Amino acid sequence: KKMEVLAHNAQWFEDHSPLMPEHKKENVVGVSYKTVVVAGEAGDASPSTPIGVNLPNANWIRAAHGSKSVSLGNIIEAYNNAGSSDRLKEFVNDEEELELAEKYGKLGGKIHTALHEVIGHASGKLNPGVGETKETLKNYASTLEEGRADLVGLYYIMDPKLQELRLTDDYRKLAMAEYDGYIRNGLLTQLVRLELGSNVEEAHMRNRQWVSAWVFEKGKKDNVIEKINRDGKTYYNINDYDKLRTLFGELLRETQRMKSEGDYEAAKALVENYGVKVDQEIHKEVLDRNKAFKSAPYSGFVNPVLVPETDEAGEITAIKVTQPGSFEEQMLYYSEKYGFLPVKN
Structure with missing residues (x-):
């Protein structure tokens, strides 16, 4: 119920986004958001399930009639409570990061998911005459769209508007926890899902890596994100959250341009250069560090x-x-x- 306020403010988010003016929707229509409790799932949603559904996929229907987002409330709750706190302690850089994760991590994840589904997928528009994204961006369409929606969430989670809407008591700490977790996952912990030597293939994993790797590289000059090696272990520490938000905004603007213009070559370069290849030394290190924990890298559900x-x-x-x-x-x-x-x- 709490997150429905985002749908009611969809036009505000569109108007204040860092997109090029010609890529913004003048009139955001029919954005709705609901949370449901799932009794059981089947098909490609079982035994491993998404945490939300956003329809329709066709951009022309979205533009004319809007979109619907449904969050699977009990699934999100189950995922939040299934993680190992010991694994979190292994990969955080310091106590401050751990405290932020423990206090704001769950709420940050929920709000980022809501922003991703409700505002992210509904935002932006195609240029006149440009075909559907699956036709123009082809095999990169899915990961680009998921990354674009993630970037909308990452950009807006550090906005005082969220506190104004009473979604959090401290938007900065909420954003810091989510930024920490996103970078940590995109550059380190999601690698536990891959066998050593593998490339990243799954669309969501690719987008988390290319978003994280791009902002890490572009922020090197200002030391926005610092790569730390301590006792033979790799950590990432965010030194400047505001500059990181600016970088998320720049990448959002560019990914929307690719989608709006149907720029296949730019989408290919972004994904292939930042989202596919894995640093083998770090991958081996992450797998070795993860051996101490019993929980599986993927979650499956038992249906009643x-x-x-x-x-x-x-x-x-x-x-x-x-x-x-x-x-x-x-x-x-x-x-x-x-x-x-x-x-x-």
Whole structure:
């Protein structure tokens, strides 16, 4: 309920964004936001699920009729409570970063997700005559769009407007926690999901890396983000959060230009230069440091089984909710029950 205020202020965010004037929507229409509690999921949303859904994908429908964002509230809550605090302590640079993460990390994640879904995907417009992004940017369309929406969230999470809207008691500390976590994840901790020697392939992982790597490189001259090696371990420390926000704004402006103009070559260069290759020494180090923790790099969910109860006439009178004994039991049941389905698109 709290986050719906973002949808009501969508035009304010569009008007105050760092986009080129010609890429801003003059009239943001039909932006809605809801949080739902999910009883169960299937298809490509199970057993590993997204935390939110934003529709439609077609930009012309968005421009004419708006967009809808749905956050999966209990899924976000489960992810927030499933992480290891010991792993966090291993990769933060200092006590201040740890304290910010513990106090503002969960709320920062929720607000960034809401900004990403509600404001991010709904923002900006294509130039006249430019085709749909999936046609112009091709295989880079997905990661560019996810990164663009992330950048909207990163830019606005450090805006006093959030405090004015009563979404936080301290927008700066909230933003600092989210900036710390985003850079830490984009340059270090998400690498636990990859085997040594692999490139980054998944769209969201790519966008977190190219956003983080780009601002790290562009901020080197002013030491905006410092790479620290201590006792053979790598850490990243943000020295200037305001300059980092400015860099996020610059990259947002440029990614929107690529989308608005359909600039395939620029999108390709951004993703390939910053989002695909992995520093093998750091990757090995991260994997070695991660061996101390038991939690898996990906999360899977156990879906409740909804069993109908019927009367003598065959009418459903109640739904009994049962729980599989384990994740393994669930997956074996799916295999046995639904394994006959053909594997084809």
